[in-house]
Amino acid sequence: MSFRIERARLAQVDDLRGIERAAQELFRGHAAWSSYAAAPMDAQALVEAISAARVWVALDVGDQVVGFVGVAIEDGEAAIAEIDVLPNHGRRGIGAALLEHACAWAAESGYPSVVLGTLSDVPWNAPFYARHGFEAIDPKQYTPALVAHQAYDRERGFPMHLRVFMRRRLRASPDSWTRWPAPAKLNLFLRITGRRADGYHELQTVFRLLDWGDELRLRVRADDAIRRLTDVPGVPEQDDLVVRAARLLREHAGGVRGVDIEVEKRIPMGGGLGGGSSDAATVLVALNHLWGCGLDEGALAELGRQLGADVPVFVRGRSAWAEGVGERLTSLALPRRHYVVLDPHEHVPTAALFQAPELTRNAPRATISSFVSGETTENAFTPVVRERHPRVAAALDWLGRHGAARLSGSGGCVFLELRSREQAQAIADRCPAAFTAHVATGVAVSSLHEALGRHEGGSNQPETAG
Ligand SMILES: C[C@@](CO)(OP(=O)(O)O)[C@H](O)COP(=O)(O)OP(=O)(O)OC[C@H]1O[C@@H](n2ccc(N)nc2=O)[C@H](O)[C@@H]1O
Numbered sequence: 001m002s003f004r005i006e007r008a009r010l011a012q013v014d015d016l017r018g019i020e021r022a023a024q025e026l027f028r029g030h031a032a033w034s035s036y037a038a039a040p041m042d043a044q045a046l047v048e049a050i051s052a053a054r055v056w057v058a059l060d061v062g063d064q065v066v067g068f069v070g071v072a073i074e075d076g077e078a079a080i081a082e083i084d085v086l087p088n089h090g091r092r093g094i095g096a097a098l099l100e101h102a103c104a105w106a107a108e109s110g111y112p113s114v115v116l117g118t119l120s121d122v123p124w125n126a127p128f129y130a131r132h133g134f135e136a137i138d139p140k141q142y143t144p145a146l147v148a149h150q151a152y153d154r155e156r157g158f159p160m161h162l163r164v165f166m167r168r169r170l171r172a173s174p175d176s177w178t179r180w181p182a183p184a185k186l187n188l189f190l191r192i193t194g195r196r197a198d199g200y201h202e203l204q205t206v207f208r209l210l211d212w213g214d215e216l217r218l219r220v221r222a223d224d225a226i227r228r229l230t231d232v233p234g235v236p237e238q239d240d241l242v243v244r245a246a247r248l249l250r251e252h253a254g255g256v257r258g259v260d261i262e263v264e265k266r267i268p269m270g271g272g273l274g275g276g277s278s279d280a281a282t283v284l285v286a287l288n289h290l291w292g293c294g295l296d297e298g299a300l301a302e303l304g305r306q307l308g309a310d311v312p313v314f315v316r317g318r319s320a321w322a323e324g325v326g327e328r329l330t331s332l333a334l335p336r337r338h339y340v341v342l343d344p345h346e347h348v349p350t351a352a353l354f355q356a357p358e359l360t361r362n363a364p365r366a367t368i369s370s371f372v373s374g375e376t377t378e379n380a381f382t383p384v385v386r387e388r389h390p391r392v393a394a395a396l397d398w399l400g401r402h403g404a405a406r407l408s409g410s411g412g413c414v415f416l417e418l419r420s421r422e423q424a425q426a427i428a429d430r431c432p433a434a435f436t437a438h439v440a441t442g443v444a445v446s447s448l449h450e451a452l453g454r455h456e457g458g459s460n461q462p463e464t465a466g
């Protein structure tokens, strides 16, 4: 193959918009031309889709972006929001490979089907998709999202007699790869109220789960081997929390159970965003389902606690007020907020910070209402981290110019809370080269639990509007 497919990066936004414009040229003279030309792809929506890791690009041997596919999630199914290939790279199987790539991702993620809207009379549209297993959807079976698309098309003067929505049903076989998200967290505040006899600290914190994080692929094996197939820099296979979580669950559940694990790391390690803990929780929850162990959430959270203080909240999958070492959780309904998360590329060792003599570890107890009123926002680690890690201090100072920047967990990532995603993106766009900025939105229910619902088949049929 003279091209390869990989996840799109934000730096490629302009390339993708250029490809869309070039691909549209093929419609000049067609009845759909004017409505396509009048409504190019929305840049903000594209940035969000790339941040959500649902856009893939095809690159030629010279690393030029020659095509892309973007997937949206609508009414519980995957939707091809956009797929384009540079016209001078047509007829080389690039579009077909991108389409199959997106469908494979959706199948592994547990989505029951993939939908798209296209033109019935254009050879590289509906007939192409039909060759790839898509069938026209009866308008009486349209989902609410398709009804909305139809209304929008009508409004923009699209030739409706040529419009067709198509669906491909997906089937996941039990021995194929499955895909599971492992979301990041923020600590919206953190207070240390005491030290226990075992050296661990009593703390109070609010965990806010995000719509952004790592992704894991799991494939059940016929033997009892537990293998991590991807390299995680600095983390040997045997020490990886994903491997330790799988072993712990197997010890508990018994039987001959094995698994291959791939980890797509995005959450910076040692960044205070709980990446390792979330990966571990995802393995516990996903393998409990795939291996058919039948443990309930409480039992899984208890296994999680043995792996790390932050694991239980990811197992439970709800933003929460936490006490104890972080395992006593009370779900908290938080307002919809968006975050700029700044990674100063500084690994902050959690254990060393908890040992710091200058750490305030006897703070008075806070109350949920003092947090909700906005009075309690401090993080006990902030002065210690500022002193010991100048890069984190610099990140706090830069982000602090835009609002009340805070440290997450023991750092080194810092964040700022905002009311709109656009505001967050605008600040992220100005991030100095020394740091990396991510934009994320807080969620009420973890994407892991949504994935579990899909894999269990609970929400496995798209809803119809009728
Ligand atoms: C500080 C927090 C806040 O959410 O997050 P991170 O910055 O790690 O993301 C957590 O409490 C970290 O949880 P986690 O990273 O799972 O910690 P663990 O692996 O259990 O422990 C790492 C080390 O931190 C210390 N530790 C951890 C939790 C706690 N309540 N008291 C402690 O004293 C212990 O010395 C332990 O050896």
Ligand SMILES: Nc1ncnc2c1ncn2[C@@H]1O[C@H](COP(=O)(O)OP(=O)(O)O)[C@@H](O)[C@H]1O
Residues within 6 Å of the ligand: 232, 234, 235, 239, 240, 241, 242, 263, 267, 268, 269, 270, 271, 272, 273, 274, 275, 276, 277, 278, 279, 280, 350, 409, 410, 411
């Ligand atoms: N799958 C994993 N992902 C990240 N870190 C891991 C993993 N398994 C083990 N670790 C170890 O856990 C440490 C803490 O990682 P992480 O949970 O990402 O950060 P934090 O606790 O600061 O939120 C890492 O430095 C690494 O040595």
